[in-house]
Amino acid sequence: MIYYAGPDFLDRVIRRLRSDGYATYAPSEWGWFEVEGHFSEPPTPPPVPPKHVLRKTPSLVLRVKGTRFEYVEPDRTPVALIGIRPCDAFALEILRKVSMFSPTLVTEKLSNLFMVVEECPNPSPTCFCADAGTGPDARVGDLAYMRLGDGFLVRPLTERGKALLVSVGIDELAPKEALETYNDIVNKATKRARIEPSPHHHADELKEATWEDWERASRNCAGCGSCSISCPTCFCFDIREVHEGPDEGGRVVVWDTCLSLYFAAMASHNPREKIPARLRQFVMHKLVWWREQFGITGCVGCGRCTSLCPFNVGIITAVKEVVKK
Amino acid sequence: MMDSVTHKLTPIKAVIADVIKEAEDTVTLVMRVSPQKVPEPGQFAMLYAPLVGESAISFSGIRDGVVEHTVRRVGKVTTVLTSLSPGDVIGWRGPYGKPWPMSEAKGRDLIVVAGGIGMAPLRPVIHRRIDEGEAERTILLYGARSPDQLLYRKELKEWQEAGVDVRLTIDKPHPSWSGRTGFVTELIPEALETAKDPVAFICGPEIMMKVAIGVFEKSGIDLSRVWVSLERKMRCGFGSCGYCQIGPIFVCRHGPTFRADELRCVLGW
Incomplete structure (x- = not known):
């Protein structure tokens, strides 16, 4: 009706x-x-x-007074x-x-x-x-x-x-x-409201993409994270400390991005040190792994990751670069 | 209603009962906590240094009313954790993650391969094997960079006396060391001569685990019987923050212990 x-x-x-x-x-x-x-x-x-x-983040999740x-x-x-x-x-x-x-x-x-x-x-x-x-x-x-x-x-x-x-x-x-x-x-x-090549129809090529493909796809990527902060489904968050006095403060959650260098970095090593690895994480998660995790795509086709990217990368350009070879 | 993130992020208090110095930069914190679930070997907790930060640390000991975490000083949070004294209070939440599959090893020979601080999550495995009368079916291969980096030195002897086959190595020759030198992975083929149809648990630097898996595979061991524990940066510990993802896997929820053949596909090893 x-x-x-x-x-x-x-x-x-x-x-x-x-x-x-x-x-x-x-x-x-x-x-x-x-x-x-x-x-x-x-x-x-x-x-x-x-x-x-x-x-809205930062958003307080814990208040700390001494212990x-x-x-x-x-x-x-x-x-x-x-x-x-x-x-x-x-x-x-x-x-x-x-x-x-x-x-x-x-x-x-x-x-x-x-x-x-x-x-x-x-x-x-x-x-x-x-x-x-x-x-x-x-x-x-x-x-x-x-x-x-x-x-x-x-x-x-x-x-x-x-x-x-x-x-x-x-x-x-x-x-x-x-x-x-x-x-x-x-x-x-x-x-x-369609794009060619459609990001949603190339999962197999994405799975088989080589390091060189991701290097090509990310050659303009600055790793700024604008794509995932503007992504409506990206759910990753960091937890940080806020201080209000010598032993008073709290913890806040903040929306975060896997494009940042420190995101996966540990004391021992950083599994995604290079930008191609980080762009790959974002694109593969949205278009391939999300389905395995939650039974549904992680990309709704809003296009923000590309339209708001300072260098016009995002999912649209990345997929185009990967599938064009 | 589903728990909110906020609810799940609230720590409980943990009182430091004792601090045992293991190496120059490493301590074992013995702490009194009352978690809702009893931790299992291979699981981890989030240790919160108030107003400094939180780190995912595995259990290195589990006893009635007391848990142990062995911590090495590598960053901001672990600097605070390694300088705690008895009586201090920190935040604690857990247990999280999938334990070592102790039942897979039950009644079978078990090869434990540990590298450096990777011994910590395997220590409760040794304890459990001894408690369950399976010390004599347990081989521990343990390597460290130098003799003073070997953890639980007093206990290593006790384990040996209890019947565990303890084989130690350090990476390079050292004046105070008369034992074996070389990487711990080099001890695997020999252990396989003794062990019959074994199960293996491995924890150490990622490259060491990769090599170890390769050695087991080359020796004809089915990788569905080899398990590893993986380190990843974690913020929440329960699959919400997204930090520890590798492909479709959340290390905090699907791991940190993984079957080698499954992990291999994900990491492309």
């Missing part, structure tokens, strides 16, 4: 969710902001993935992500699967998360959600919408989503022409 909603759709939904106790956040070009009503269309995709809203260790209760305020893109919504479903193996920094937030997904009529040149099977129309979430003129076409995806629509009085079915327009937009967007 697709419903038609007027220009005040976001106002109504957001007000309702807030009165139900949700903290409501929407993405923008500059990050995620708490919103109380209508907001303009976010970028495709927004530069900051939702994991950074669900867990007293105090547990810090994680923030469990229910969050509603409004305008989250389909790829990012799917990424949180992936993190839900990862949480079944071991908790992630966002696990406690996922249990009462509400997602109102903004579908993508205009994928970016680096989007490949159609290859990844995560978009450009919403695959997961509670409610999906697409902006159409002044109004919105709205699809409930869960019972919770449907109940929300009913509670804000949206019950007008979209007219047939609107449905045709919607299908047309989704079809066109799906054609655009």
Whole structure:
């Protein structure tokens, strides 16, 4: 069922969710902001993935006073992500699967998360959600919408989503022409949201890639880690100390990146000392090992690892270099 | 509800009961802790030097109400840990990881190959073998860089007296050493002449373990009976932080003890 909603759709939904106790956040070009009503269309995709809203880091996990260790209760305020893109919504479903193996920094937030997904009529040149099977129309979430003129076409995806629509009085079915327009937009967007060679269709070549292939793929990589910090599924974190006095302070968790030199370094040796090894770790984990670990891909096709890379590397370029030989 | 990361990262208190100096840079910390699960040989704990940091350290001894960790000074955290005194309190959480498969070795000959600090996680294996009356079916091959780097020197004699076949080597000749010299992996072929249809547990520097696996393979030992314990940098110890991943493996959860044939595929050895 697709419903038609007027220009005040976001106002109504957001007000309702807030009165139900949700903290409501929407993405923008500059990050995620708490919103109380209508907001303009976010970028495709927004530069900051939702994991950074669900867990802002550094985040305190332990208070230390001398040799007293105090547990810090994680923030469990229910969050509603409004305008989250389909790829990012799917990424949180992936993190839900990862949480079944071991908790992630966002696990406690996922249990009462509400997602109102903004579908993508205009994928970016680096989007490949159609290859990844995560978009450009919403695959997961509670409610999906697409902006159409002044109004919105709205699809409930869960019972919770449907109940929300009913509670804000949206019950007008979209007219047939609107449905045709919607299908047309989704079809066109799906054609655009593909990349050749598709990162998702070359697992065998990636598995067989040589050191020289990874050297070629990483020749422009600075090892800055922008790819994994902006990746919506990367879950790695570091734990660091904070000091508030001579014997007082605590421990914080911080989102981390396997691209950094120190990430795997031990006193005895560093198994991934060279940049090709670190880029390989990132790409192989997302596209190959993730499936073996969690039964699902680790790459949703948002393209951020390439679009936000200062040197245009990321998964798209790396896979292209590896498979071109 | 699933445990949160925060919950799992909270340490309990461990009181240092005794500190035994093993070498110039190495001590064994005897500590009183009350973990929810009894640790097994091969497992590890996260030792927290308050406001300095945490390190993954394997158990080098497990007794009632007391656990032992042998720590070598190599960085910031281990500098604090190696300078502790009895009565000091640190943070502790664990046990984590997959133990040595003691049941695989039960009733069979066991070759224990240890290099340097790699002796620490194997010490509870020797204790267990002695306790279970299998000392005489146990061969310990133990190598260190120099005589003063050999750990548990007093105990080595006791193990020998209990029936364990202890064979020591140091890397290079040394004035105070009249025993064998050379790498510990060179002792494997001889041990294989004595042992019948053995199981092997190996721990030491990565290159030593790689070589050791090769020697066992060359000698016709099925690598599904050879086990190694791997070191990786760890932050959480329970599969959340992602630090210790190798391919699809989380060393903290799937290891640190691995079957040699399986580990070989992952590391490409």
